[in-house]
Amino acid sequence: MKERRILKQVLSLLLVLLLFVLAGCTNSGSSSKSEELSAPAEKVELTISAAASLTDALKEIKAAFEKENPNTIVTYTFGSSGRLAKQIEQGAPIDAFLSASKKDMDTLQDKNLIAADTRVDFAANELVLVAPKDSSLHIDSFDKLSPEHIKQLAVGEPESVPAGRYTKETLENIGLWNKLQDKLVLGKDVRQVLTYVESGNADVGVVYASDARISKKVKVLAIAKSEWHKPIVYPGAVTANTQHADQAKAFLKYLASKKGKEILEKYGFK
DSSP: OHHHHHHHHHHHHHHHHHHHHHHHHHHHHHHHHHHHHHSOOOOEEEEEEEEGGGHHHHHHHHHHHHHHOTTEEEEEEEEOHHHHHHHHHTTOOOSEEEOSOHHHHHHHHHTTOBOGGGOEEEEEOOEEEEEETTOOOOOOSGGGOOTTTOSOEEEEOTTTOHHHHHHHHHHHHTTOTTTTGGGEEEESSHHHHHHHHHTTSSSEEEEEHHHHHHOSSEEEEEEOOGGGSOOOEEEEEEBTTOSOHHHHHHHHHHHTSHHHHHHHHHTTOO
16 A cells, blocks of 8 residues: 555656646747747848939938838939949849939840839939029020030030930030030039039039929029920839849839829929
């Protein structure tokens, strides 16, 4: 009897220990699952090449987009559309391209360097003639530009800067491009053209209406007639080699949405 009682006590003790071990394993498993569920999602850095004229608007769009998409961090590379397109051609790790001209986007599409089904036109613009705020020049139309009236005319490089191409088209159509060759000061992008005028290094310059709108140092003298140049349209697309296609598509969708358009319009885009 005594031996049986001792055996029962030992078995009871072993049972208690077994239950304790099992409870510990269960809690450990639950804790691991809980940690897995509560672990923050890995953030994705989205690299976007964008036309220089979009700089200010895109900074605000970045903040708004990241607020709604906290796991995506947007990083921009700004410059002339032509140079940015060249970088993509050379293999730069870019997730999306926002161009100030259809031509540069068409070039990438022809080479299968963008996902054509993601391409979208998200904005438009106008070409304007600007001068420093305190300028005494009395020019109210592009066709009144004259070598006798100006010392320097700042324009974007026609080969790589869309604003420069639109400017060349405009001046050619009104018969002034060749006459003004000696007056030209070339900028590497439209923001440099604006800086030349703001600083007084050029007494007039041709930029987009959106650029003139954000500057407190220049005034608009004239607006180019739309028939003088090709339509100024901004296309965007996801690049073919992106590793973050879903996030890039989400950004383009936001850019073309009502919220995105409201921000763009705030900065002078159409």
